[in-house]
Amino acid sequence: MLGAMHSDTERCVRAVQSRDARFDGWFFTAVLTTGIYCRPSCPVLPPKARNMRFYPSAAAAQQAGFRACKRCLPDASPGSPQWNERADLVGRAMRLIADGVVDTGGVPALAARLGYSVRQVERQLRAELGAGPLALARARRAQTARVLIETSLLPMTEVAMASGFGSIRTFNDTVREVFALSPTDLRRRANGRARPVSGGLTVKLPFRAPFSPSNVFGHLAATAVPGVEEWRDGAYRRTVRLPNGPGVVSLRPQPDHVRCDLALTDLRDVPVAISRCRRLLDLDADPVAVDELLAADPLLAPLVRATPGRRVPHTVDGDEMAVRAVLGQQVSTQAARTHAARLVIAHGEPISDPGGGLTHLFPDVTALADIDPETLAFPRSRRATLLGLVAALPRIDLTPGGDWRAAREDLAALPGIGPWTVETIAMRALGDPDAFVASDLGIRIAARELGLPTAPAALIAHSAAWRPWRSYAVQYLWATGSHPINHLPTDSP
Structure with a gap:
C-alpha cells in the first residue's frame, strides 16, 4: 500500500543507500546519531541502516524531535504523489x-x-x-x-x-x-539568493523527473482565455482569485524546476498560490510509475518512450473549469476561447497587470448567476446547460478536497452534461488521475491511428489495463495529433 511505504524498512534503506530521487516526498529518513531528517536522495554519505528511522511526513519527523537537513532541504522536495x-x-x-x-x-x-x-x-x-x-x-x-x-x-x-x-x-x-x-x-x-520584493516574488517549484513541459504548458497556452491567461516571453501567465485578493502568476519551465513569479494583493496568499500552481501543472505526479504502467501496452509504449513524463493540465479553480468544459462542448478550441472571453469581458472582475496583457479574473458563480441567456452566442440547448450548471455549482464541491464520486454523480444528473463533460471536469478540475474522455474526437482519431478500438464502450474496456492512470493515457493519445495543445508556443502574443 502506498501510504505504508515508510514501514517497508528494507525498501526504504535501499532507496536511501542508492540516493534514489524518485522517492523524495514519499517518505523521510531520520538519523538517530545526528538528530536530522533528510529526503532519500540526500547527497550526504548514507548512515548505517540501524541508525535510520522512516516517517511518512515531514511533520511526523519534526514531532519526533528531528530537524531538517541543511544540505538536502527535505521540506523542499516534491509532495507525495x-x-x-x-x-x-x-x-x-x-x-x-x-x-x-x-x-x-x-x-x-x-x-x-x-x-x-x-x-x-x-x-x-x-x-x-x-x-x-x-x-x-x-x-x-x-x-x-x-x-x-x-x-526574498x-x-x-x-x-x-x-x-x-x-x-x-x-x-x-x-x-x-x-x-x-x-x-x-x-x-x-542563502548566499545572495535573496532579492528585493517590488510587487512580486519568485520561487522555484521542484518536480520529479522526467518532466515533459510540452503538453501541460502547450495545453494551457492553446486554450488560454484572453484577458485571464496568456503566453508571454516563454511563460504561461494567468490571473488567480485567492483568499485575500486577486493575484497574477507566471510559470516558466526550466530544466530542473518551474520558475514561479507571483504578484499578489496580500502576501498571506503565498502558500495557497504556490499550492495551486503546483496542482495546475501536476508537479507532484509520479511519472516513473505512470509511464511504467502505460508502456506495458505495446500500442502506447512508443508514445511513452518518445516523450516520457507527460503531466495532466489541471486548474486553479474548479468552478471555472466546469464552466469552460460546457463552453467547449462540440466546438473548436478557438470557439471555446471566444465564448469564454465574452463571459470574462461581461462578468469578470477587472484587475491591473503592469507586466503583461491580463485584464480580468474569470467570473465566479455569483457573477455568472446574472447572465442574460439572450447574450450567449451559442445554441439554446447549450445556454440551458450552462445556466443549469451555474445554478448547481454552489452545491457541487469541485475544490481540491471534493469527493470525486459525489461530484461526478451530481454533474451527470444535470441536463446537457454527458460523459465527455463529466470526465473532462473530473480530469482537470477534480484531478482524478483515472478520468477518461473516451468520446473525445482527438482520442477517437488517435485510437484509429494506433489500432485501438474507436467505439467509446470498446475503448473504455481496453483502457482498463491503463488504470489508475487513464488521465495520463489521454495526454499520450492527444500527443499523436498536431494540435497546438501538444507543443510549447514559440512566440509571444
Whole structure:
C-alpha cells in the first residue's frame, strides 16, 4: 500500500543507500546519531541502516524531535504523489491542508469540508501520517517561511505573516525548531539568493523527473482565455482569485524546476498560490510509475518512450473549469476561447497587470448567476446547460478536497452534461488521475491511428489495463495529433 511505504524498512534503506530521487516526498529518513531528517536522495554519505528511522511526513519527523537537513532541504522536495491520486479522506484532507483550509479556518473547517468529525479526521491523519492536521499545517508554514527567508528580502515580520504564523515569536520558535537556525541565520546562508520584493516574488517549484513541459504548458497556452491567461516571453501567465485578493502568476519551465513569479494583493496568499500552481501543472505526479504502467501496452509504449513524463493540465479553480468544459462542448478550441472571453469581458472582475496583457479574473458563480441567456452566442440547448450548471455549482464541491464520486454523480444528473463533460471536469478540475474522455474526437482519431478500438464502450474496456492512470493515457493519445495543445508556443502574443 502506498501510504505504508515508510514501514517497508528494507525498501526504504535501499532507496536511501542508492540516493534514489524518485522517492523524495514519499517518505523521510531520520538519523538517530545526528538528530536530522533528510529526503532519500540526500547527497550526504548514507548512515548505517540501524541508525535510520522512516516517517511518512515531514511533520511526523519534526514531532519526533528531528530537524531538517541543511544540505538536502527535505521540506523542499516534491509532495507525495499519493495525495493527488487518492480519493479517500486522507488524500482529500492533505489537498485541503495544502490549499490553506487549516490556516484560515482551523481543524473544524477542515472536518466540515470533509464531512467528518474533528476526532475522525485527527485519528485517520495520525494513523497514516504520524501527525495531526495542525502539525501538518505547521510543517507547511515552515516550508513557506524558509522559501521566503531564502529568496526574498522581506522583513521577518512580513515573512511571518505571509507564512501564516500568528506571531513573530511563534515564527521564530518554529524556524529554529525545524531548521536548527534562526531566521536571520537562514537568510545569511542563502548566499545572495535573496532579492528585493517590488510587487512580486519568485520561487522555484521542484518536480520529479522526467518532466515533459510540452503538453501541460502547450495545453494551457492553446486554450488560454484572453484577458485571464496568456503566453508571454516563454511563460504561461494567468490571473488567480485567492483568499485575500486577486493575484497574477507566471510559470516558466526550466530544466530542473518551474520558475514561479507571483504578484499578489496580500502576501498571506503565498502558500495557497504556490499550492495551486503546483496542482495546475501536476508537479507532484509520479511519472516513473505512470509511464511504467502505460508502456506495458505495446500500442502506447512508443508514445511513452518518445516523450516520457507527460503531466495532466489541471486548474486553479474548479468552478471555472466546469464552466469552460460546457463552453467547449462540440466546438473548436478557438470557439471555446471566444465564448469564454465574452463571459470574462461581461462578468469578470477587472484587475491591473503592469507586466503583461491580463485584464480580468474569470467570473465566479455569483457573477455568472446574472447572465442574460439572450447574450450567449451559442445554441439554446447549450445556454440551458450552462445556466443549469451555474445554478448547481454552489452545491457541487469541485475544490481540491471534493469527493470525486459525489461530484461526478451530481454533474451527470444535470441536463446537457454527458460523459465527455463529466470526465473532462473530473480530469482537470477534480484531478482524478483515472478520468477518461473516451468520446473525445482527438482520442477517437488517435485510437484509429494506433489500432485501438474507436467505439467509446470498446475503448473504455481496453483502457482498463491503463488504470489508475487513464488521465495520463489521454495526454499520450492527444500527443499523436498536431494540435497546438501538444507543443510549447514559440512566440509571444
